[in-house]
Amino acid sequence: MKNIFLTSIKTIQQTPKTMLATYATIYFLWGLGMNWFGAEVEIARFSYWWQVITCYILYMVPISILLKKYSFFNQYAYGLVAMGILEFLGYWLQTSYAYPDNILDKLFNPQNFSLGMAMFFALYFPAGNWLVNKVHNAVFQKK
Incomplete structure (x- = not known):
């Protein structure tokens, strides 16, 4: 377990x-947008705006970096585990708020x-890795 942790830290540090x-x-922008959208259509939202930083940057970015070497399916599968934990804790600790009788509840x-x-947000890992790679290559590509 220690080796997995150390290898993971090294991978992130080498990015x-x-x-x-x-x-x-x-x-960060994706998280702000999704939090705004979730609140606007009354599906779900964070209890505090700064949770975008803790969830999207401090939690999802390192996981994305660790998963980027895998196939789409494996990124999604591992991402589903990661998001399942995050969703469970968010609603259990009441740091996320689900609007009562929202459109997803009805559906x-x-x-x-x-x-x-969790199933929806697990798509963030393969989609985010793809998007970040495209943007990074476009902005920082050597000429």
């Missing part, structure tokens, strides 16, 4: 600073809400 900045910028029923959210 170029420009790539880290690209991840942080994209995920899938309240018992499936967190599972649906």
Whole structure:
């Protein structure tokens, strides 16, 4: 277990600073946008705006970096585990708020809400890695 942790830390530390900045910028803006959208259509939101930083940058960015070498399916599968934990803790600790009787509750029923959210947000890992790679290459490509 110690070796896995140390290897993971090394992988993150070896990520170029420009790539880290690209991840942080994209995920921060993505998180703000999703939090705004979730609140606007009354699906779900963070209890505090700064949770975008803790969830999207401090949690999702390192996981994305560790998963980027895997296939789309494996990134999604591992991302589903990561997001399942995050969704469970967010609603259990009441740091995330699900609006009562929201559109997803009506569509899938309240018992499936967190599972649906985890399944949706697990797509962030392969989609985020693809987007960050495209943006990073476009902005920092050597000429």
